[in-house]
Amino acid sequence: MRTSARLTPGANRLQGGRNPYLFVSPFFVLFAIFFLVPTLASLVLALYRWNGVATPEWVGLSNFRRLFSDPVFWQVARNTTFYTLASVLILIPLGLVLALGLNARALRFKRMWRSIYFTPVVVSAAATSLVFQILLSRDAGLVNGLLGQFGLGPVPWLQSRAWVKVGVFMVVAWRTLPLLTVYFLAGLQAIPKELHEAAMTDGAGSVRRFWYVTLPLLRPVVLFVLVVVTLNSIQLFDEVQILTDGGPANASATAMHYLYSRGFERLRFGFASSVATLLFGIALSAALVEARTLGGLGIDREG
Amino acid sequence: MGGDEVTITMWTHDVQYVEFFTEVANEWAASEHPEIDFTFEFEIVPSLHDVVLANIAGGQPLPDLVGISEFHFPRYLVDDLIEDHFVDLTDRIGTDYDRVVQGRWSIYEWNGKTYAVESALSAVAYYYQPAIFEDEGLVPPETWDEFLESGAALGVEGVASGVLTDAGNVFEFYLHQRGGRVFNEAGDFVLGDPGNRQAAMDVLSLWREGLDSGAFTVVLQSEFWGPSQINAFDQGSIAGTIMPDWYADAILKPQAEHMAGHWALAPMPVWSDGSGLATTVYGGTGFAITKASPNIDLAWDLLRYSYLTVEGQVKRYQMTGYYPTLFEALSDERVLVIEDPYFSDQRLAEVYGAVADQVPIWYQSPYRLAFLSSAAENLPLFFDDDLNSEEFLDRVIQAVETEIEFYG
Numbered sequence: 184m185r186t187s188a189r190l191t192p193g194a195n196r197l198q199g200g201r202n203p204y205l206f207v208s209p210f211f212v213l214f215a216i217f218f219l220v221p222t223l224a225s226l227v228l229a230l231y232r233w234n235g236v237a238t239p240e241w242v243g244l245s246n247f248r249r250l251f252s253d254p255v256f257w258q259v260a261r262n263t264t265f266y267t268l269a270s271v272l273i274l275i276p277l278g279l280v281l282a283l284g285l286n287a288r289a290l291r292f293k294r295m296w297r298s299i300y301f302t303p304v305v306v307s308a309a310a311t312s313l314v315f316q317i318l319l320s321r322d323a324g325l326v327n328g329l330l331g332q333f334g335l336g337p338v339p340w341l342q343s344r345a346w347v348k349v350g351v352f353m354v355v356a357w358r359t360l361p362l363l364t365v366y367f368l369a370g371l372q373a374i375p376k377e378l379h380e381a382a383m384t385d386g387a388g389s390v391r392r393f394w395y396v397t398l399p400l401l402r403p404v405v406l407f408v409l410v411v412v413t414l415n416s417i418q419l420f421d422e423v424q425i426l427t428d429g430g431p432a433n434a435s436a437t438a439m440h441y442l443y444s445r446g447f448e449r450l451r452f453g454f455a456s457s458v459a460t461l462l463f464g465i466a467l468s469a470a471l472v473e474a475r476t477l478g479g480l481g482i483d484r485e486g
Numbered sequence: 487m488g489g490d491e492v493t494i495t496m497w498t499h500d501v502q503y504v505e506f507f508t509e510v511a512n513e514w515a516a517s518e519h520p521e522i523d524f525t526f527e528f529e530i531v532p533s534l535h536d537v538v539l540a541n542i543a544g545g546q547p548l549p550d551l552v553g554i555s556e557f558h559f560p561r562y563l564v565d566d567l568i569e570d571h572f573v574d575l576t577d578r579i580g581t582d583y584d585r586v587v588q589g590r591w592s593i594y595e596w597n598g599k600t601y602a603v604e605s606a607l608s609a610v611a612y613y614y615q616p617a618i619f620e621d622e623g624l625v626p627p628e629t630w631d632e633f634l635e636s637g638a639a640l641g642v643e644g645v646a647s648g649v650l651t652d653a654g655n656v657f658e659f660y661l662h663q664r665g666g667r668v669f670n671e672a673g674d675f676v677l678g679d680p681g682n683r684q685a686a687m688d689v690l691s692l693w694r695e696g697l698d699s700g701a702f703t704v705v706l707q708s709e710f711w712g713p714s715q716i717n718a719f720d721q722g723s724i725a726g727t728i729m730p731d732w733y734a735d736a737i738l739k740p741q742a743e744h745m746a747g748h749w750a751l752a753p754m755p756v757w758s759d760g761s762g763l764a765t766t767v768y769g770g771t772g773f774a775i776t777k778a779s780p781n782i783d784l785a786w787d788l789l790r791y792s793y794l795t796v797e798g799q800v801k802r803y804q805m806t807g808y809y810p811t812l813f814e815a816l817s818d819e820r821v822l823v824i825e826d827p828y829f830s831d832q833r834l835a836e837v838y839g840a841v842a843d844q845v846p847i848w849y850q851s852p853y854r855l856a857f858l859s860s861a862a863e864n865l866p867l868f869f870d871d872d873l874n875s876e877e878f879l880d881r882v883i884q885a886v887e888t889e890i891e892f893y894g
Contacts, residue, residue: 232893234565235543249892255863320709323717341708344866427708431652431866449855450539450564451893 246457267416278363308421370404498553589845602772606808614726637701646703654858663766690875735807860885
């Protein structure tokens, strides 16, 4: 019995010509308007002095010279590096562990646990930060209250230059970890069960199965999570602005906070653009290095 | 002037201004312009100044009136934006200028012109808990020397008499009380001038001595306005705080309702050598009129009616708790007789009225935010004694001078 379908005369035209481009164009139009054009404009604006209203004034590389000669910039750069490394080295492994737990066959009420774990993601950064500002209060906060029950603290989470980054990171972790867990969970559930069964048949225990079956197949997800976490850390702003406004003494300030306080608040948009340009370059480089290191996404280029 | 139907719009950050202006505007319309059918659109706009500046940049509509806080006023001075987009009120104010505490005009002046009318005296006083002082046989200090002395006595008991924080404008207001200035009338940075530098050093010495003896404690900005400090007041570990008139209604009463009757107000301690002023100021919001307004004359008339008449200022005080800036209103019986139950029925206007003519005259600059940021960034280091007074001051001065050199 013949199974081939009879194609209508016009069907071939769907696969060629301008039609494929028309179908994908909405995304690229929006991409151009809301990303490409502003990015290029920012790159150009970094070479100007502009208050947002008057005609921009050409200053060449002065904004960058000012940026690199500002000790505060280097301080916020170190802070941003701290948040990035902490997020990559702590949150990613933790997210994977949580996902493994939420994916375990022995876990009952899976949907309930997954919903609970996902809740922080749906609460805005502003609301979360405002609540944590109270929770992390040195004398009136719940966190120190709990620590006190064990004879510890009080810890000046937001009042100490030594502790403030830890305090901010706790809030970042609260919001970020559930999202990473969901990404990993989706990746784990995409791994065919047969592969695990085959490995078990060959005598592989849970550790070996994780190392030789799960992890390699999770590589695309790991790369995705790594890029997302890196980019989010480089752009960290909301929590810092609300919890500490970068203080005390810029100990918690990030590069994005620096861009906002030095650029937007003082109407120095050219300078703000120079910071944005630098961050863009760093983020792009980081993403490319990560992609190269982890061997790309493993996508079939022939589609 | 509009025709029969006119819409007056206003943007502000504070709901109290919306309520006040709504009530006064209706009175004004009925009494002063019964021939006009007004619509008043008074709104709270989040991130008000970002929105206003973005609208200026984008050529988008602006309201007739904008409430510009003194903290954000420097942003409008960048490249003289204020001159291009806001109405010079100098001539309209005219002789009313001398009826108002001058220090509340100067903060909205630029290049010899006045652009906004202030909403509140914002004078600073000493909020203290009398019971704590009485328990130790002490009286509230009248001078800084007395403050340090009684503060040291209380400090031994683990009780601070005042609170410092890493806000540049707190350092600034202490400096103003000492008689120093950061910027002059022309907007030049003068903190490094000998007199101003000495005033700053005096303030820092006062703070250092107070911190070392326990008279002052530190609560950083991340917790200064929240429950942590209120908790400390409640537990008696902080006996008082030096804050402006709006602190009571904005912070203390809403967050420490249960402490009603535990507080009293005293004048801010003064410098024992007699120099400096009896008070200083912290905060304030001035209402300005945009050049884009199609109703400049009417907007000014409303502003004048609300803010430059005794009746308007008395009503504003009654509705918002923001003290009058008109000398006549400050001495008006309706203001003076108000007894505040939170302060054990004390007549707070008597405290502020007595020092109103001592409100410092100081000036703004587009570089003020650079000064405030640098001071805020270095104050924690000073508090921790990682920077001495000279080092702190040198850092702040250098930061501002670098900014001026780059953008000047």
